[in-house]
Amino acid sequence: MPKYWLMKSEPNECSIDDALAAPKQTVPWTGVRNYQARNFMRDQMQRDDGVLFYHSSCAEPGIAGLAVVASQAYPDATQFERRSKYYDAAATLEKPRWMHVDVRALRKTRLISIAELRTHAALAEMQILKRGNRLSITPITATEWAFITKRLLK
Numbered sequence: 001m002p003k004y005w006l007m008k009s010e011p012n013e014c015s016i017d018d019a020l021a022a023p024k025q026t027v028p029w030t031g032v033r034n035y036q037a038r039n040f041m042r043d044q045m046q047r048d049d050g051v052l053f054y055h056s057s058c059a060e061p062g063i064a065g066l067a068v069v070a071s072q073a074y075p076d077a078t079q080f081e082r083r084s085k086y087y088d089a090a091a092t093l094e095k096p097r098w099m100h101v102d103v104r105a106l107r108k109t110r111l112i113s114i115a116e117l118r119t120h121a122a123l124a125e126m127q128i129l130k131r132g133n134r135l136s137i138t139p140i141t142a143t144e145w146a147f148i149t150k151r152l153l154k
Contacts, residue, residue, distance in 0.1 A: 003046065004139065008136045009056065010056055016055070033086060037135050040139065050145055051069060062112050062113040064111055065105055066105075066107055068106060069103060079098045112148070127140075
């Protein structure tokens, strides 16, 4: 049974448009440096899981597209690149600390803002709407996924 995820990306790093323009519309979801988000990718994400592609840290944050998980988790190469802002001196090839998945963009959607998400009682328990939530990857329930994809993105 597929799972569903909300994955945040800063559009100046990788927007839904960037993902759609990439070869095979697929981008590596690199740079995640939170253990809980890493564990979601490493332990729970499977190919073909649904993804709400969310633009964060921008003028208009919100859900900007639909995507799917396109690979199993594998070591994030940026942890080994000394010039990368995601470099981690404690990571080794034998014991990588950070993992990532590839994400394949399906389509751009109208922007669904946090403010709009908050107006729907059916979405009240979404992780992204909880105070203090700053995770870049959060699980979405099948009910939340259906509500967003069938009611808000119709």
